[in-house]
Amino acid sequence: MSETVREAMVTAPTMLLATESAQQAGLILENEDVRAVFVVDDGGGLVGVLTRKTLVREVVAAGRDPREVQLREIAEPPVFTLDAELSLEEGFRALEERDLERVPVVEGARLVGVLSRAVVQRRLAEDEPPELDPDPGSLVL
Numbered sequence: 001m002s003e004t005v006r007e008a009m010v011t012a013p014t015m016l017l018a019t020e021s022a023q024q025a026g027l028i029l030e031n032e033d034v035r036a037v038f039v040v041d042d043g044g045g046l047v048g049v050l051t052r053k054t055l056v057r058e059v060v061a062a063g064r065d066p067r068e069v070q071l072r073e074i075a076e077p078p079v080f081t082l083d084a085e086l087s088l089e090e091g092f093r094a095l096e097e098r099d100l101e102r103v104p105v106v107e108g109a110r111l112v113g114v115l116s117r118a119v120v121q122r123r124l125a126e127d128e129p130p131e132l133d134p135d136p137g138s139l140v141l
Contacts, residue, residue, distance in 0.1 A: 005091040006084040008123050009105045009113030013038050018047045018072035022059045025050050026066055038104060038111055039075035045109040048075025081106045082115055092120045 015038040016025055025037050029052050039047040050071060058074040059066050080098055082091050084107045095103060095117045105113040 003088040003123075004084065005082050005086045005088055005105055005115055006113070008088050008091075008120055009084070009115045010119070011113045013104070013111065013114040015040050015111060016050075016071055017042065018070065018075065020071050021067050022055060022064075022069040022071065022074060023066035025071055026055055026059075029055060035102075037071075038114075039071045040111050044111055046078060046081065046104055046106055046111040047072055048077050049104070050075050078104050083107070084112050088120060088123070091115055092117070092124065095120065 014028060014034050014036070016028070018039050018041050020039075028034055028037055029050075035051065037050045039050055041047055048071075054074060054076055055066075058064070059069050080094070080100060081104045082094060084105050086094075091103075095101075095115065100117065102114050102116045104111055105115050
């Protein structure tokens, strides 16, 4: 049985409700390890994605008050999502074809995780059989 996207995804992506403020997202994005915040509705449905670049363009450069701007106003709709039950190989192929580093994983419309190309590459490499030495007699002890 082949592995699914669900088995390789990060299950706790950084997310905020669509009604949260841009200021709240900015506080989270201060952390260098956080590249994006996923914006969801009350039911966990994916509304969009927010990055530092979006925050700067839509709030800071526009002269808007980050305490007053709700994330639903500035979140960018996701370019692409993956279904949690998709095979991991198909998910990886989709990431490669679209040259994406990470993609939201959904179940219906609800955000359930994020699939990272780097994680999938490591996981697929672990599953590959080790390469055999073509000339076992060349082994020097």
